[in-house]
Amino acid sequence: MQGEGRAIGGGRATGSMTGRLLVATPALKDPNFDRTVVLLVAHEPAGALGVVLNRATEVPVADVLGDWSDLAREPAVLFEGGPVQPDSAICVARLRHPTQRARGFQQVSGAVGTLDLSADPGPLRENFAGLRVFAGYSGWGSGQLEQEIEEGSWFVLDALPGDAFVDRPDDLWPMVLRRQGGMMAAVAHFPPDVALN
Known part of the structure; x- marks a missing residue:
């Protein structure tokens, strides 16, 4: 799929991919990442860290972080950020104005970044x-993510500011693929189990 839109896949990724989306290809067989969309919140030579955007749980944010719950976007529940350290929490937030600064906010891309939940x-x-709020995260060691991309496990696509906050997270995987157009949009209709096709 290399060359479709602004996707990287099947080739060596260069530079930081912080702020971009990893979209699982149908070739990715790891059940932790089947049809996932991951926002990379950090990518450097030592490795990469991201959160899965489309795996909502049934645990209300209010049950865990009552003081922050009124800012949680619908569905206002915890999300499974990935298989690493599921007892930890990462918060992704969106500033009202991209030029604003806020205490405890670390910019990822534009108005989107991570927020320190220990702040008032x-x-x-x-x-x-x-x-x-994401319970756990997705992590890769040095060169591991780049190898997975080269093997065809991930599409690397541009993120929109609202991707981390969609009202229907279950629809995010096909939605991101469809907006790419061309052959990439066709992948959105790929059946979950080819044997059932």
Whole structure:
């Protein structure tokens, strides 16, 4: 699929991919990442870290982080960020204005970044348009993600500011693929189990 839109796949990725989406290809057989969309919140020579955007749980944010729950976008539940350290939490937030600065906010791309949940939410509420909380994360060691991309496990695509905050996260995988157009859009209709086709 190399060359479709702004996708990287089947070739060596160069430079930092922080802020981009990893979209699982049908060739990816790891059940942890089947039909997932991962936002890379960090990518450097030592490795990469991201959160799965489309795996909602049934645990309300209010049950875990009551003070922050009114800023959680619908569905206002915890998300499974990945298989690494599932007892830890990463918060992805969106500033109301991309030029704003806020205490505890680390920019990933544009108005989207990670937010330190140990801060007092009171004075910060007016700065953010919404947030999502992820239990655990997805991680790769040095060169591991690049190898998986080269093997055809992931499409690397541009993220839109609202991707981490969609109301229907289950629809994110086909939605991101369809907006690429061409052959990439056709992948969105790939059956979950080819044997059933």
